[in-house]
Amino acid sequence: MKLEVHEESVMRPESVRCPSCNLVQFKSEKCRRCKTSLVFQVLKEEQPEIPRESVDRSRDFQKCIGANVRRLRKQKSMTQDNVVERTGMKRTYMSKVENGRLEPTLNSLFRLADALEVDVIELFSSERELMTERLLADPFIAEAARLTEAQQVQVLGFARQLAGAK
């Protein structure tokens, strides 16, 4: 009896299949047989598939961090150069972080937080949390937020009456 061995079953993690001639071989830059570039294939196999949604979310988050850095810096009346001086970062790095064009390292996040004299967690506030904070800064809304749900319904009904009576 002849044992049939499919190439698939003998493919080791360190091997790669040439997309052009199908030769299974050790990972390298070019196919041993037809010289087709295997770089893309190698990268594709080494990196697990990242869901599109999480890529978008992390990009949004990157932008959010950048916006927070800029907002906090302006609140403290600091220039980018001030922050650069305090953190020892490069100016281009700093500006890329603020523009959300670069994913800051954990270490640089702590350095930024120190320079801006805030807790590092403040760099992570989402737009929604900031909006809630701004809303709750309004004394009327802050008071309304402390009412029970039933009381809120009453207040709303009363407000509608007033608006209608105008």
Ligand SMILES: [Zn+2]
């Ligand atoms: Zn090949």
